[in-house]
Each structure stands twice: as structure tokens, then as C-alpha cells.
Amino acid sequence: MFDIERWQxxxxxxxxxxxxxxxxxxxxxSGIFILVILLGFGQGMQNGIAHEFEQDASTxxxxxxxxxxxxxxxxxxxxxxQLTNENYETAxxxxxxxxxxxxxxxxxRNITVNYGKEALVYGVQGVSAQFQFxxxxxxxxxxxxxxxxxxxxxxxxxxxxxxxRDVFTDVDSPVxxxxxxxxxxxxxxxxxxxxxxxEEERIYIPITTAQRVFNGGDRINHMSYTLPPVENFxxxxxxxxxxxxxxxxxxxxxxxxxxDDTSGVEVWSAMEEAKRYYSLTGxxxxxxxxxxxxxxxxxxxxxxxxxxxxxxxxxxxxxIRKALGAKPWSIxxxxxxxxxxxTAISGFGGLIFSMGLLEIVGPHIEVDYxxxxxxxxxxxxxxxxxxxxxxxxxxxxxxxxxxxxHTIEALRDV
Amino acid sequence: xxxxxxxxxxxxxxxxxxxxxxxxxxxxxxxELVAIMGSSGSGKSTLLNILGMLDVADEGEYILDGVPIKxxxxxxxxxxxxxxxxxxxxxxxxxxxxxxxENVALPLYYQRMPRKARQEKALKYLELVGLKDWAHHLPSxxxxxxxxxxxxxxxxxxxxxxxxxxxxxxALDSVTSYEVMDLVQKINDQGNTILVVxxxxxxxxxxxxxxxxxxxxxxxxxxxxxxxASEYV
Numbered sequence: 343m344f345d346i347e348r349w350q351x352x353x354x355x356x357x358x359x360x361x362x363x364x365x366x367x368x369x370x371x372s373g374i375f376i377l378v379i380l381l382g383f384g385q386g387m388q389n390g391i392a393h394e395f396e397q398d399a400s401t402x403x404x405x406x407x408x409x410x411x412x413x414x415x416x417x418x419x420x421x422x423x424q425l426t427n428e429n430y431e432t433a434x435x436x437x438x439x440x441x442x443x444x445x446x447x448x449x450x451r452n453i454t455v456n457y458g459k460e461a462l463v464y465g466v467q468g469v470s471a472q473f474q475f476x477x478x479x480x481x482x483x484x485x486x487x488x489x490x491x492x493x494x495x496x497x498x499x500x501x502x503x504x505x506x507r508d509v510f511t512d513v514d515s516p517v518x519x520x521x522x523x524x525x526x527x528x529x530x531x532x533x534x535x536x537x538x539x540x541e542e543e544r545i546y547i548p549i550t551t552a553q554r555v556f557n558g559g560d561r562i563n564h565m566s567y568t569l570p571p572v573e574n575f576x577x578x579x580x581x582x583x584x585x586x587x588x589x590x591x592x593x594x595x596x597x598x599x600x601x602d603d604t605s606g607v608e609v610w611s612a613m614e615e616a617k618r619y620y621s622l623t624g625x626x627x628x629x630x631x632x633x634x635x636x637x638x639x640x641x642x643x644x645x646x647x648x649x650x651x652x653x654x655x656x657x658x659x660x661x662i663r664k665a666l667g668a669k670p671w672s673i674x675x676x677x678x679x680x681x682x683x684x685t686a687i688s689g690f691g692g693l694i695f696s697m698g699l700l701e702i703v704g705p706h707i708e709v710d711y712x713x714x715x716x717x718x719x720x721x722x723x724x725x726x727x728x729x730x731x732x733x734x735x736x737x738x739x740x741x742x743x744x745x746x747x748h749t750i751e752a753l754r755d756v
Numbered sequence: 757x758x759x760x761x762x763x764x765x766x767x768x769x770x771x772x773x774x775x776x777x778x779x780x781x782x783x784x785x786x787x788e789l790v791a792i793m794g795s796s797g798s799g800k801s802t803l804l805n806i807l808g809m810l811d812v813a814d815e816g817e818y819i820l821d822g823v824p825i826k827x828x829x830x831x832x833x834x835x836x837x838x839x840x841x842x843x844x845x846x847x848x849x850x851x852x853x854x855x856x857x858e859n860v861a862l863p864l865y866y867q868r869m870p871r872k873a874r875q876e877k878a879l880k881y882l883e884l885v886g887l888k889d890w891a892h893h894l895p896s897x898x899x900x901x902x903x904x905x906x907x908x909x910x911x912x913x914x915x916x917x918x919x920x921x922x923x924x925x926x927a928l929d930s931v932t933s934y935e936v937m938d939l940v941q942k943i944n945d946q947g948n949t950i951l952v953v954x955x956x957x958x959x960x961x962x963x964x965x966x967x968x969x970x971x972x973x974x975x976x977x978x979x980x981x982x983x984x985a986s987e988y989v
Binding site for chain 2: 347350351354355358359658659661662663664665666667668669670671672745746749750753
């Protein structure tokens with residue numbers, strides 16, 4: 343197929359018809375460019391959403407009580423449900439083989455927090471040791487609460503990075519400093535970081551301390567868990583759903599809540615939520631592909647349109663060539679060869695340009711829900727081939743028509 | 757060289773059929789310079805198209821250099837055209853983005869001649885028509901007469917058995933016409949067979965034989981005394 347004479351003939355034609363070649367190439371290159379950028383942003387969006395979910399442990403499950411809405415076993419609706427240590431212990435026993443981490447949480451209310459003379463307005467929460475892994479916090483200084491703190495009802499506190507920045511400006515490290523919670527001194531033993539600043543405005547103390555010192559009794563506000571990681575996403579979702587249902591059933595049974603009462607107890611699983619977001623990204627990706635394919639179709643239509651015009655413009659030339667002894671297939675070959683060459687070169691040009699742009703600019707893009715837009719090279723290159731192939735098929739018909747042009751008519755004076 | 761027997765051709769115009777050629781018979785020997793004359797509608801262009809294998813006859817025989825031309829498909833016709841025929845058109849029909857040399861070399865490309873050989877040969881024929889110095893000019897930079905001479909060089913470059921010229925002086929003034937005819941006569945003197953379609957009497961009389969066409973039949977076929985175009989130049 344490598345016919346040097348044909349190539350020379352085609353280069354001649356291209357060199358002498360620069361504008362036409364340029365316009366054809368431009369339409370192809372911009373089609374590819376738009377497609378690659380779109381796909382890149384689809385990927386960026388997926389990256390962004392995945393990033394949002396890295397904040398909490400992806401398998402976390404949270405349980406909190408509500409108010410019953412249905413009459414059940416002689417109990418009136420409108421009952422406020424309160425979780426207790428007993429519920430937490432029983433649940434831990436019941437589900438010990440499916441739980442990875444567990445922690446209760448107690449919001450400590452009606453307290454004042456002071457550092458020296460400064461009043462702090464941060465929320466105080468009583469939690470257990472494994473809460474660190476459930477909230478996915480990273481310790482930047484010191485350590486998190488441990489079991490010893492809990493059994494000793496230790497007067498220790500963990501603060502967020504934001505509190506450190508806002509309050510502890512005069513000391514090197516807040517670790518070892520004392521804060522007063524309702525007049526009782528607590529020693530800071532650690533500083534934690536979170537993905538979101540809002541969650542760094544918290545002070546954690548041991549759950550036992552929260553309950554005993556601040557009059558919490560055996561009440562807890564949340565029970566939180568993580569489930570062990572599973573390779574397969576669908577399995578992880580299934581695991582989360584089954585745990586959620588069993589947990590709900592247990593709490594409903596323990597507090598005599600109607601099984602079909604939707605408001606008595608809430609169980610929230612990050613996995614299920616993630617699944618919704620992943621199917622959303624799936625849809626977004628599908629949408630971008632759809633737009634991309636439409637762009638390609640538009641590109642193909644553009645190419646074949648230009649081909650049609652080119653053929654029309656070259657009618658006379660084709661007539662002359664035929665009169666000089668060009669065979670129909672040599673006309674088809676010439677036009678297709680030229681168009682494939684132009685489409686391929688400009689397609690790759692558009693590809694390289696857009697991928698270069700994504701490579702250079704992509705890593706700097708970090709707004710909400712869009713991170714590092716990039717595109718799969720194989721996908722991009724196969725779209726170029728699809729475009730070339732489709733352009734060839736679309737270009738074949740004008741070329742074939744050109745070859746069938748009646749020589750006399752082509753040569754007739756215009 | 758050319759022999760046609762009882763050639764018929766009609767065109768369908770809607771429901772009507774227009775009978776253009778109504779049985780043409782003639783023979784042309786090698787080295788002849790024949791003018792085909794007739795008013796418009798006489799069928800002379802149709803005859804030339806059939807001779808040039810750009811069109812096919814409904815009936816009749818056409819033998820070119822001993823080869824019966826029949827059952828033509830596009831590819832076969834293209835082959836014959838390339839091997840046997842050279843064309844000269846009224847409107848020159850040069851490819852406007854190719855220079856004179858490339859235009860002349862084009863039929864040789866379709867003969868699959870290598871690039872170098874093509875260019876040498878094309879230059880030789882440009883020299884023959886006196887345009888060697890203009891080899892690298894585009895058609896738009898040439899005068900009408902020069903364009904037609906390039907076209908003649910192109911027709912000759914393939915070394916055809918027969919050159920067919922359709923109103924080759926139609927777009928030229930009389931002085932240029934005579935210059936071009938002078939060239940045609942010289943080429944004919946070298947033994948090439950040339951058929952010229954024209955409606956101009958003076959051009960026709962520069963040939964050696966005139967065939968008068970009228971209403972699709974040959975009215976008169978006469979040998980004439982050739983007027984040398986060089987007398988006017």
C-alpha cells in the first residue's frame with residue numbers, strides 16, 4: 343500500500359491547497375480536543391467525589407435514636423428513644439464478628455470551656471478509643487484517647503488543629519496545656535487533623551469521663567462503627583446494608599419500636615451513600631461520553647461535509663484526471679488517502695494538544711468535586727481511530743460519487 | 757488507425773429520445789489531420805466523446821489501431837484513454853494548482869512512470885511546444901495561447917495513437933489560434949494522427965481532410981489542400 347508516487351501526489355495536493363487542508367484539519371482537531379477535555383473533566387469529577395468520601399472511613403455506620411411515630415405494643419407514638427451503655431454493650435456482643443471498630447459518642451452539654459482566661463466555644467464530645475478510626479482523624483501531635491483513659495475516667499482532652507491555631511498561639515505545642523471544662527482541669531494530650539476544618543473545632547474527651555463527670559448517666563447519643571474492608575465494592579455495600587438492617591432490628595426490639603417505624607431509630611451507612619454518589623459519577627461519566635460521542639458524530643459529519651465540498655470543488659480536476667486515464671479506484675484512493683492522512687494528522691494533533699493541556703493544567707485544578715482532570719490515553723487514542731475510521735467511511739461516498747462523475751459533464755465549461 | 761462503422765447514438769430527454777448520430781461511417785489513416793465540422797447540434801461533440809471513450813455508442817463498431825473498442829467499463833476505458841488517446845480541450849482543462857511541468861507529467865503518472873522519468877519527458881514536450889522556460893509557472897500565470905500549448909504538450913506526452921482536439925482554438929484570438937494550429941501541423945508532420953473538431957472554416961482548412969456533419973450524418977467528406985498556419989504567423 344506504500345506507494346511513493348501516490349504520497350508525492352498527495353503531498354503536492356496538500357501543499358497547494360493549504361486553506362482547505364487547514365479547515366478540514368481544524369474541524370477534526372477541535373472535535374478530538376473537545377472530547378478529550380470533556381472526558382478529562384468527567385474523570386476529574388470522579389476523582390473529586392472519591393476525594394470527598396475519603397473524609398470519613400468509607401465503611402462507617404452511625405446509629406442514633408429519634409422519636410417514635412407509631413403506636414406499638416400499647417406504647418404511644420411520640421416517645422423519645424434514648425440509647426444507653428447497655429444498648430452499646432449488647433450491640434457490641436451481638437455484632438462482634440462483623441464490626442471492625444466501634445465507639446459510642448456523647449455530646450457534653452451545658453458546660454463552659456476555658457483556657458486560662460479565655461472562654462472557648464467549642465463542642466465537647468465523649469468518645470472511645472476506636473473513634474479515631476471511625477472519623478478517620480490523623481494525629482498531628484500527641485495521641486488519641488486510649489482504653490486506660492476510659493477506665494480511669496481520665497481528665498484528658500484531644501483538640502482539633504483549628505483550635506490549636508485559634509487559641510494556642512503563645513505556646514509551641516498545646517500538648518500538656520490545661521483547659522478547664524466547667525471548672526475541671528483537663529490535660530491536652532493530642533491534636534488531630536481532619537479533612538474538613540469544621541470538624542477540627544471539636545474537643546474529644548473519654549466517654550466514661552463525659553458520662554460520669556458531666557452527669558451523663560449511661561446515656562449515649564450515637565453509636566458508631568466501621569465494618570472490615572472488603573475488596574469488592576458491591577460486597578461492601580451488601581455487608582453495610584445487612585449490618586444496618588440487623589442493627590436497626592436490634593434497637594427497635596430493645597426499645598419496643600414498631601419494625602416499620604421509620605423515625606424511631608436512624609442508621610446511616612457511608613457505603614450506601616457512597617454507592618449513590620458512585621452511581622451519580624457513573625451517570626455523569628455516561629453523560630460526558632454521550633456528549634463526547636455526539637461531538638465525534640458532529641466531527642464526522644463535518645469531515646464528510648468538507649469532503650463533499652472538496653469533491654465538488656475538484657469535479658473538474660477529477661474530470662481531467664479521468665480523461666488522462668485515471669481509473670475510478672485511483673480517484674477514490676486519491677481522495678480517501680488524502681482525507682485519511684489529514685484526519686489522522688490533525689486528530690493526533692488535537693489529541694496531543696488537549697492531553698498536553700490536561701497534563702499541564704490538570705494537576706492545578708482543585709475546586710470542589712473536580713480534582714486533577716485527566717484522560718485515559720487508550721481511550722483517547724481509540725477515539726482518534728474511531729474518528730479516522732468514521733471519517734473514512736463518511737468520506738468514501740463523496741469519493742465514490744466523484745469517481746462516478748461523468749467525465750464530459752465534469753469538463754463542460756462552467 | 758480509426759475505423760467506425762454505422763455509429764448510432766441517441767439521448768433520452770424525459771419521454772423523448774433525441775437521435776444525435778444516425779449512422780456514421782469513416783476511416784482515418786495514420787498521420788492524417790482531420791477536421792470535423794458542423795454547426796452546433798450536428799453531433800460533432802458527441803462523435804468526439806465516443807471517439808474519446810468518454811461516452812459509449814448505442815450501436816456500431818469502433819476500431820482503434822486494430823483494437824475493437826467495446827464492452828467498456830470505466831476501468832477499461834481509462835486504460836484505453838491513457839494508452840491510445842490524447843485530449844486537447846477548448847477550455848484547456850489544466851489543473852490550476854499544478855505548474856506547467858506537473859500538468860504535462862500527469863498522464864505519465866497514470867502510466868505509472870517513475871517521477872524522474874516523467875519530469876524529464878514532460879520537459880522534453882514542453883520544449884517541443886516552446887515553453888521550456890515556463891515549466892514552473894502555474895496556469896494562471898500563462899496566457900491563453902501558452903495554456904493551450906501546455907495542453908498540447910500534455911496530450912503529446914503520453915505518446916498517444918490519436919490526438920483528439922475539441923474546438924482547441926475556440927477560446928483564443930485569431931493570431932494565437934494560428935500559432936497553435938502551426939504547432940498542431942508540426943506535430944502532424946511528425947506522423948501523429950490528429951482529429952480536430954471545429955466550426956471555424958479557416959481552422960478546418962488548415963487540416964488535410966474535412967468531414968462535414970449535419971443532423972447526425974456525414975454530409976461531405978473531402979480532402980483539402982492544407983493551408984499552412986505559418987503563412988499567417
